[in-house]
Amino acid sequence: MRLWQYVLKRLLQLLPVLFGVSIIIFIISHVLPGDPVYLFVGLDTTPEEIAAIRARMGLDKQLHEQYIIWLKDVMRGDLGESWFTSESVAEDLMRRFPATFELTTVALLVAIALGVPLGVLSAVYRNSWIDNLSRSITLIGVSVPSFWLGLLLIYVLFFLLRIFPPPSGRIGLLVSPPERITGLYLVDSLLTGNWKTLSSSAQHLALPVLTQALVTLAPITRLMRSSMLEVLGSEYIQAARANGVPDRQIYFRDALRNALLAPLTFVALVYGNLLGGSVVIERIFSWPGIGRYALESIVVKDYNAVQGFVLLAAVLYVLVFLIVDILYFVIDPRITA
Amino acid sequence: MRDQHLDTLLEIKELHTYFYTYEGVVKAVNSVSYLLYRGEITGLVGESGSGKSVTAQSILQLVKAPGKIVDGEVWLDGQDLMSCSHAEMQAVRGRKISMIFQEPRAALNPLFTVGDQIGRVVQLREGCSRSDARKHAIEMMRAVEIADPQRRANAYPHELSGGMCQRVMVAMALSANPLLLIADEPTTGLDVTVQAQVLDLIRTRVKSAGSACLFITHDLGVVAELCERVIVMYAGRVVEQGPVAEIFQNPRHPYTQGLIASTLRVDIDKPISTIPGTVPDALRLPTGCKFHPRCPYAEEPCQYEEPEMLEAGHGHTARCHIVSGRIEREMQEEAWALQAPRVE
Numbered sequence: 001m002r003l004w005q006y007v008l009k010r011l012l013q014l015l016p017v018l019f020g021v022s023i024i025i026f027i028i029s030h031v032l033p034g035d036p037v038y039l040f041v042g043l044d045t046t047p048e049e050i051a052a053i054r055a056r057m058g059l060d061k062q063l064h065e066q067y068i069i070w071l072k073d074v075m076r077g078d079l080g081e082s083w084f085t086s087e088s089v090a091e092d093l094m095r096r097f098p099a100t101f102e103l104t105t106v107a108l109l110v111a112i113a114l115g116v117p118l119g120v121l122s123a124v125y126r127n128s129w130i131d132n133l134s135r136s137i138t139l140i141g142v143s144v145p146s147f148w149l150g151l152l153l154i155y156v157l158f159f160l161l162r163i164f165p166p167p168s169g170r171i172g173l174l175v176s177p178p179e180r181i182t183g184l185y186l187v188d189s190l191l192t193g194n195w196k197t198l199s200s201s202a203q204h205l206a207l208p209v210l211t212q213a214l215v216t217l218a219p220i221t222r223l224m225r226s227s228m229l230e231v232l233g234s235e236y237i238q239a240a241r242a243n244g245v246p247d248r249q250i251y252f253r254d255a256l257r258n259a260l261l262a263p264l265t266f267v268a269l270v271y272g273n274l275l276g277g278s279v280v281i282e283r284i285f286s287w288p289g290i291g292r293y294a295l296e297s298i299v300v301k302d303y304n305a306v307q308g309f310v311l312l313a314a315v316l317y318v319l320v321f322l323i324v325d326i327l328y329f330v331i332d333p334r335i336t337a
Numbered sequence: 338m339r340d341q342h343l344d345t346l347l348e349i350k351e352l353h354t355y356f357y358t359y360e361g362v363v364k365a366v367n368s369v370s371y372l373l374y375r376g377e378i379t380g381l382v383g384e385s386g387s388g389k390s391v392t393a394q395s396i397l398q399l400v401k402a403p404g405k406i407v408d409g410e411v412w413l414d415g416q417d418l419m420s421c422s423h424a425e426m427q428a429v430r431g432r433k434i435s436m437i438f439q440e441p442r443a444a445l446n447p448l449f450t451v452g453d454q455i456g457r458v459v460q461l462r463e464g465c466s467r468s469d470a471r472k473h474a475i476e477m478m479r480a481v482e483i484a485d486p487q488r489r490a491n492a493y494p495h496e497l498s499g500g501m502c503q504r505v506m507v508a509m510a511l512s513a514n515p516l517l518l519i520a521d522e523p524t525t526g527l528d529v530t531v532q533a534q535v536l537d538l539i540r541t542r543v544k545s546a547g548s549a550c551l552f553i554t555h556d557l558g559v560v561a562e563l564c565e566r567v568i569v570m571y572a573g574r575v576v577e578q579g580p581v582a583e584i585f586q587n588p589r590h591p592y593t594q595g596l597i598a599s600t601l602r603v604d605i606d607k608p609i610s611t612i613p614g615t616v617p618d619a620l621r622l623p624t625g626c627k628f629h630p631r632c633p634y635a636e637e638p639c640q641y642e643e644p645e646m647l648e649a650g651h652g653h654t655a656r657c658h659i660v661s662g663r664i665e666r667e668m669q670e671e672a673w674a675l676q677a678p679r680v681e
Contacts, residue, residue, distance in 0.1 A: 238399060239444040243430065
């Protein structure tokens with residue numbers, strides 16, 4: 001009951017945050033140099049025509065008037081119209097977001113599934129070969145930039161070895177996407193029982209997921225290792241040992257739950273960031289997610305699209321942290337609402 | 338004199354536990370030997386860093402890296418603990434030997450209820466069902482005088498006071514009816530009234546179960562109150578041991594004398610004395626007697642020759658040249674040499 005009150009309170013707190021974000025992003029996108037109007041005009045467009053286009057785009061009005069117009073769009077829920085796709089920004093984002101969500105979530109799950117056990121093993125068998133191996137891998141992982149790793153994986157696993165399909169988006173060119181239910185190809189093809197699309201989308205997902213997962217895995221493993229080491233050195237673990245608790249229980253029952261607390265915040269941070277689209281990876285793999293949409297919109301100064309994207313990213317960020325706070329609340333009895 | 342072999346429970350012989358640090362080898366426990374007897378509480382006294390706690394960790398073989406037991410024997414009730422396998426040692430811990438820790442709240446897992454934590458230890462040992470273990474846990478909590486144990490069993494450590502947490506630790510340690518109870522400064526963080534209650538609890542349980550207790554403390558007042566025997570450690574070595582009454586009345590080692598003199602006493606109106614100097618750097622221990630730089634009686638032999646543990650009374654031994662009469666004798670010889678001409 002108290003948890004629900006807490007969640008409600010946090011959701012209400014979201015409103016002022018979003019209001020602040022909306023003002024900041026509106027100002028930033030409008031004061032940046034460059035006039036979007038000139039992207040619509042040709043060499044022979046007359047000044048009168050330019051003024052007419054400017055008026056049609058609403059750019060002739062005062063800045064605060066433009067903001068209020070946009071705010072009304074936001075309230076209405078469509079986030080205004082994109083000048084380039086000529087559709088509402090909300091629709092554009094909703095069409096692309098599942099691609100980002102699918103990639104990010106699968107990658108993060110892979111990173112957690114590998115990183116947490118690896119970190120635990122590293123801590124438990126400290127200074128053994130497994131610890132040294134995992135530390136070397138993660139050192140590479142934290143020092144290699146994702147764009148380079150992505151290109152390297154494409155070169156080796158697609159170009160040389162032909163294990164994975166080319167980086168051409170979410171699904172094979174000759175395979176039609178599954179019927180849209182959630183927008184997540186894996187889920188939709190499972191729901192419709194379409195095995196061919198399932199296999200194609202899974203294969204296309206593999207390389208970007210691998211890239212993202214490897215980059216995310218490294219810090220998770222290192223954090224997990226140090227957190228586990230700290231917990232294993234604590235007095236209550238010593239006390240549990242003195243009470244004859246077997247090692248396996250020490251590691252998985254007593255220590256792991258405590259050791260997970262620190263990496264949890266980091267995972268939330270990463271997830272919140274990635275959900276806002278990983279521009280680099282989406283670009284390398286021609287992934288039609290919101291990161292690429294944002295990049296394209298910024299290049300052409302599509303104000304509504306950029307602002308809508310930032311607003312969505314802010315909401316996602318806050319929601320992820322809300323979920324993590326709830327998790328903390330569940331795991332750690334010392335935290336009260 | 339009692340027949341020591343009949344009621345000896347734990348025998349430590351020539352125990353050496355070293356810490357291999359980057360700066361060098363710290364000999365935290367250096368050639369320590371002592372006996373613990375059934376039904377007796379033995380106080381282990383010394384300043385911080387004297388090796389008291391490492392001794393206890395060595396008995397349980399829970400010395401943290403980079404520490405290592407280098408040499409020595411530990412016999413518990415006829416069982417050679419040093420030759421035990423990992424699994425055998427696990428069976429000794431929490432069954433034959435249990436331990437109470439200094440910081441009760443830090444020694445309890447913050448994410449589990451205290452009922453869960455006691456119950457788990459019981460469950461591990463008895464192999465009973467969870468609900469039986471819980472019942473047992475609640476009984477144990479009642480036995481250590483925790484009021485309303487049914488409700489308190491559902492509390493997390495942070496919801497209980499320090500004294501309450503220490504009772505939980507005591508309940509956990511005593512639920513095993515251990516042969517040996519190690520209490521590592523169990524009352525340090527507690528209020529004086531709570532201290533007395535916890536001590537009373539430990540004494541009652543040890544006496545009624547006929548087990549032995551190694552009580553680690555730096556508080557000589559507690560030792561006088563609680564213990565039958567006392568072992569004094571300094572810089573990784575035992576410097577004096579014997580029955581409490583004997584040691585307090587007739588301390589032979591200057592360090593023990595200093596400790597007793599520095600205890601605050603209400604009944605005697607005198608300023609508190611202190612032992613001059615500080616505990617030596619564990620990496621650069623002095624030669625000879627480790628205490629000689631701080632010793633008011635130190636003579637030349639003390640600087641280069643470390644004394645043996647020497648008989649100083651009934652079951653009373655001390656590691657000092659005074660006991661052997663070596664210093665005194667030399668002093669006398671010197672005095673005699675000076676006086677000799679005058680006599681003539």
